[in-house]
Amino acid sequence: xxxxxxxxxxxxxAICLASLPLYHAGSYQHNRNRFFAxxxxxxLRLARDYLMELRSYxxxxxxxxxxxxxxxxxxxxxxxxxxxxxxxERGEYEQLVENLQGKQDYxxxxxxxxxxxxxxxxxxxxxxxxxxxxxxxxxxxxxxxLYFKRSLEMMDESTDYGVKFRDVWNYDLTSDEGAAKSALxxxxxxxxxxxxxxxDGGAGEQRNDQNELNIKxxxxxxxxxxxxx
Numbered sequence: 001x002x003x004x005x006x007x008x009x010x011x012x013x014a015i016c017l018a019s020l021p022l023y024h025a026g027s028y029q030h031n032r033n034r035f036f037a038x039x040x041x042x043x044l045r046l047a048r049d050y051l052m053e054l055r056s057y058x059x060x061x062x063x064x065x066x067x068x069x070x071x072x073x074x075x076x077x078x079x080x081x082x083x084x085x086x087x088x089e090r091g092e093y094e095q096l097v098e099n100l101q102g103k104q105d106y107x108x109x110x111x112x113x114x115x116x117x118x119x120x121x122x123x124x125x126x127x128x129x130x131x132x133x134x135x136x137x138x139x140x141x142x143x144x145x146l147y148f149k150r151s152l153e154m155m156d157e158s159t160d161y162g163v164k165f166r167d168v169w170n171y172d173l174t175s176d177e178g179a180a181k182s183a184l185x186x187x188x189x190x191x192x193x194x195x196x197x198x199x200d201g202g203a204g205e206q207r208n209d210q211n212e213l214n215i216k217x218x219x220x221x222x223x224x225x226x227x228x229x
Contacts, residue, residue, distance in 0.1 A: 028057055028076075035082060039089055051086050054079065084111050093119055106154035110167055113147030117174070117183075120144060124184040137181055145174035 031053040038047035058076050080103065087096040093115035100108040120136050127133040148171040155164055173179045 028054070032082070035086075039085065044086075044089060047086060047089070051082060054082055081105075081107055084108065088115060091118075104154065106151040106159070106167075109147045109151035109154060110170075113144055113151065113167075113170065113174075116144045116147065121184050133184075136184065137177060140174050140180045140184070141177060145171055148174060 031050050035047055035050035035054060038044075038050060054076075058079050061070055061076075080099070084096055084100055084107075087093075087099070088111055096115050097112055100112050117140065120140050124133055124136040127136060148167045151167045152164065152171060173183060
């Protein structure tokens with residue numbers, strides 16, 4: 001009898017733990033879709049509002065046993081990605097790189113590579129002589145390309161072909177001195193680097209480009225999985 005009661009209590013608790021995120025699943029997906037739509041429209045202010053709504057789901061789970069673990073590993077495990085995309089669109093590259101340190105996910109590697117390239121582009125435009133420009137090119141060839149390489153290595157057979165092609169292109173561009181130099185010199189609208197979510201800052205929040213030259217370029221670390229196929 002006691003065993004049955006114990007099992008019933010466990011089942012009840014499991015249902016309670018699952019009910020909160022499942023109950024809000026429709027609203028969560030709506031806010032997620034509107035968040036990305038706002039970025040497409042260039043409205044960073046509205047995107048921030050939807051991002052705050054997405055954050056609230058994570059915060060709600062913190063109040064229940066194992067809630068934070070369930071949020072990070074099961075229900076809202078992509079929350080870090082939404083935060084990173086928002087920082088990228090805000091131009092807060094230094095914070096993005098700091099937040100994604102040690103994140104073993106191809107999207108994280110892609111975003112860090114994009115952030116470092118954007119910083120390199122700004123640095124190249126402000127270089128005062130040929131030596132400084134060549135140093136920036138060297139950073140792209142030796143450091144930035146490693147993140148796109150790791151992004152590819154972390155993908156598997158289930159990854160969409162278009163996603164793979166994006167970083168194959170990026171890796172090739174940042175591996176060739178001539179192509180990298182050309183991309184650094186071209187205007188923003190002509191850059192061929194495929195940076196993923198590339199939205200123009202609209203009438204909403206303004207981008208913050210002050211951090212672009214202060215990025216502490218980390219060396220890619222952690223285990224690297226070999227690309228399949």
